[in-house]
Amino acid sequence: xxxxxxxxxxxxxxxxxxxxxxxxxxxxxxxxxxxxxxxxxxxxxxxxxxxxxxxxxxxxxxxxxxxxxxxxxxxxxxxxxxxxxxxxxxxxxxxxxxxxxxxxxxxxxxxxxxxxxxxxxxxxxxxxxxxxxxxxxxxxxxxxxxxxxxxxxxxxxxxxxxxxxxxxxxxxxxxxxxxxxxxxxxxxxx
Numbered sequence: 465x466x467x468x469x470x471x472x473x474x475x476x477x478x479x480x481x482x483x484x485x486x487x488x489x490x491x492x493x494x495x496x497x498x499x500x501x502x503x504x505x506x507x508x509x510x511x512x513x514x515x516x517x518x519x520x521x522x523x524x525x526x527x528x529x530x531x532x533x534x535x536x537x538x539x540x541x542x543x544x545x546x547x548x549x550x551x552x553x554x555x556x557x558x559x560x561x562x563x564x565x566x567x568x569x570x571x572x573x574x575x576x577x578x579x580x581x582x583x584x585x586x587x588x589x590x591x592x593x594x595x596x597x598x599x600x601x602x603x604x605x606x607x608x609x610x611x612x613x614x615x616x617x618x619x620x621x622x623x624x625x626x627x628x629x630x631x632x633x634x635x636x637x638x639x640x641x642x643x644x645x646x647x648x649x650x651x652x653x654x
Contacts, residue, residue: 474554476546479533479600481624484524485542486600487553488531494563498528498602500618502535510564512556519552521545526602526619527563533600533619580645581608587642588615592635596621603635611647613639627651 473490499510502524507513513525516534524535532553536542585605596603601621606614615635621627628651636649 472558474550479620480626481620484533484535484620486531486533492530494527501525511562583643584613606652613646613649614652616652
């Protein structure tokens with residue numbers, strides 16, 4: 465038996481949002497999905513998120529692909545809790561505990577703007593999502609109406625001081641140049 469095949473590693477990585485920390489695994493824990501649990505009450509569908517909320521310093525949980533992004537409560541020092549979280553996450557995943565009870569169905573987009581919506585989603589998927597995921601967050605398309613693209617920011621992007629600049633100068637700038645029908649990009653208020 466190859467011992468390296470089953471070796472699980474978890475490391476902490478800073479994000480642009482000082483209130484969040486990204487905990488990265490060397491394997492997928494939630495492939496092809498992303499789940500945001502900004503409150504303890506919303507964590508009911510994820511045994512992992514519920515367990516993380518048992519820690520007094522946890523103020524938000526975002527799970528995607530091979531990482532978990534945790535938002536801390538004010539007064540928490542990352543250097544004090546990172547070893548605790550890493551040990552917990554490693555033990556949880558090694559024990560093959562469930563990450564989520566059920567995954568939500570993907571949203572379907574319909575209407576006269578299907579082609580524009582498909583272009584918007586393609587640009588977000590190709591150019592924006594990889595960078596946002598690297599920083600421990602997620603951006604998802606919500607709607608396109610009257611020239612306004614509405615997106616949802618999750619994980620480290622939610623509440624990040626630099627997310628407004630990224631949204632307006634980066635994402636809005638790119639979409640308005642690439643798709644003339646797009647006039648503005650806004651984030652959905654949670």
